[in-house]
Amino acid sequence: MARCTITDVAAASGVSIKTVSRVLNDEPSVRPETRRRVREAMTAMNYQPSLPARSLAGRRSSLIALLFENPSANYVFAVQSGAMAKCRETQLRLLVQPLNDLGEPLIEEVLAMVDQTHIDGVVITPPLSANAELIAALDSRGLPFVRIAPDGTSHSSPIVEMDDEAAAHEMTSYLLALGHRRIGFIKGHPGHHSSKLRLEGFQAALASWGVDPAEQPVEQGYNSFESGLTAARRLLACTQRPTAIFASNDDMAAGAIFVAHEFGIRVPDELSVSGFDDTQLASTIYPPLTTVHQPSYTMSYTATGLLIDLIKRNAVPASTQLAHNLVKRASTAPPRRAN
Amino acid sequence: MARCTITDVAAASGVSIKTVSRVLNDEPSVRPETRRRVREAMTAMNYQPSLPARSLAGRRSSLIALLFENPSANYVFAVQSGAMAKCRETQLRLLVQPLNDLGEPLIEEVLAMVDQTHIDGVVITPPLSANAELIAALDSRGLPFVRIAPDGTSHSSPIVEMDDEAAAHEMTSYLLALGHRRIGFIKGHPGHHSSKLRLEGFQAALASWGVDPAEQPVEQGYNSFESGLTAARRLLACTQRPTAIFASNDDMAAGAIFVAHEFGIRVPDELSVSGFDDTQLASTIYPPLTTVHQPSYTMSYTATGLLIDLIKRNAVPASTQLAHNLVKRASTAPPRRAN
DNA sequence: GGGGTCGATGGTAGCGGTATCACAACCGCA
DNA sequence: TGCGGTTGTGATACCGCTACCATCGACCCC
DSSP states (O other): OOOOOHHHHHHHHTSOHHHHHHHHTTOSOSOHHHHHHHHHHHHHHTOOOOHHHHHHHSSOOSEEEEEEOOOOHHHHHHHHHHHHHHHHHTTOEEEEEEOTTOOTTHHHHHHHHHHHHTOOEEEEOTTGGGOHHHHHHHHHTTOOEEEESOOSOOOSSOEEEEOHHHHHHHHHHHHHHHTOOOEEEEEOOTTOHHHHHHHHHHHHHHHHTTOOGGGSOEEEOOSSHHHHHHHHHHHHHSSSOOSEEEESSHHHHHHHHHHHHHHTOOTTTTOEEEOSBOOGGGGTSSSOOBEEEOOHHHHHHHHHHHHHHHHTTOOOOSEEEEOOEEEOOTTOOOOOOOO | OOOOOHHHHHHHHTSOHHHHHHHHTTOSOSOHHHHHHHHHHHHHHTOOOOHHHHHHHSSOOSEEEEEEOOOOHHHHHHHHHHHHHHHHHTTOEEEEEEOTTOOTTHHHHHHHHHHHHTOOEEEEOTTGGGOHHHHHHHHHTTOOEEEESOOSOOOSSOEEEEOHHHHHHHHHHHHHHHTOOOEEEEEOOTTOHHHHHHHHHHHHHHHHTTOOGGGSOEEEOOSSHHHHHHHHHHHHHSSSOOSEEEESSHHHHHHHHHHHHHHTOOTTTTOEEEOSBOOGGGGTSSSOOBEEEOOHHHHHHHHHHHHHHHHTTOOOOSEEEEOOEEEOOTTOOOOOOOO
């Protein structure tokens, strides 16, 4: 069962290689009867088209790339699974391209990859999706791409996102409704646009409840567990300790819970903690984390679908917003009455 | 700066395309002076060789695949990063191929991928590395592959592994040295060969300390957090509750700690818990987990290196064993004196 | 009923490289 | 001086497929 080629199939089904090629590409104007014969021959011989040959001859490579620069295993895994699922449906191959710790040559690396592999298109995840140079470079190559959760800068490429601000607003309202009036906030990585939106949602919710945002303690975090540790230590060392902490992602929220354990502060009795993203971690720590479910898998699945449409030159929406939802678990409760 | 080809480079440097090809492939018998001229032209024109063209014409595709069927984001991320790092060093591309939820057509899917992409070789992670049919299928295609932590069945392909039994032995000895004499064990997924080895290490250590392994409570787990929950509930509901739990991986250990929290059992004061793997999770939960550091990243980095050697027909060791080490954190302590 | 259109198919020139062979220039040695 | 053997280089046939154009009968319209 050695590899066989289009020529073998053509011979076996008594047509020219061109007709086999037509069947392969689902082109019209092949008689159904002929199509059937060719298809049968292909299955019988276990014919597999050669991807390199197709991409060399045609304009398509049937290969798309997923670009990321994100250190979170959970996020990357989710995004990758989503993209992969869509690729499997559509007979495409996915080239996964991590761009961590590259510094300057990032753009060059991407362009080299694009030129070498003849990629058809790219899905870009945050924070890369907000990288203006990268966008410009891809544009210069005329390569189609879809961005996941980029910043607000306008560009004609399609976008898949969730409403970070509304979600943060909801979470904050939930904490306020529980009775919390002193809520510590841990900001996300300054490089991520969503960090800004989440803070804005937090502040807007406070304002709408008549609570002065300026009075609430806010600490800078960097999306890592360790940065959550540092930020939470500061928040909990305040003289007026907050009764709740809202962290901009789950890793940092896990840090806050860790610190609470260290300090002997009971969660949620003495301190409520909530996160953002709903990664696997959220339901693995104790107590399980109240958080916002971010549909990372679905976002990337959707983005990949849009990219494929884009490549096929179908009409594509400029922007798609996916639903989030609040996941209430055991890390939040009404504040203990202290007075 | 549109894409340029070997012909352009040849014209620019005044040689034939064949000579450019020679320079590209680092073949000998090109005059240093000529080589320099061609190299210069390539950089000046920002020439990037076309991967599809090379793989079509030559025997190499400069593409290798990483096969996995593992639901753990942390593990997959680590393995992928390691393979990717080695690929980047050697100018290869990595095709990541998850094979989850495929059932029967798994082998076909892999073979189709192999035939379509003209992959040069494969790195196989557990539990796929123990899949005899897969191994046979790859063999039938004459494709080089390296397995990470496969089971004991002999095969000429290189293997990268750690000593699971010795590591489990060490961990158990550590718990015994702390004074524990009733240790609950949570077994790993029956499909993973390492599960068996870890259990054996546990039992051997007990025996060498004169403790009867048959007296220790053992529960079946399936490597997931949830299965750890179930197993730990059973262990802690025993009339003679163990003073320590050794779980075969970190996720299940996290489950045990979760259950301890639920039951109001203090860790490590009333119950020691230890895990295996040292994933990111181990240092994110509270208390941080004593565990065995499994060098997943390094294993896959090494395996990829061996694969490349194999492809180049260099001499390759049949088996490489990487060092593990015990990471002592706060989840273990001497048992509380109860009598 | 002749020319135009369309449906179904085939022939063939590449795509951008590599492999095989050929060949000229140069070398040492008898 | 002439011979075989290197060494550096070029010409050219592919690799497996797609794009473009040609072909050829059937059908259609006025």
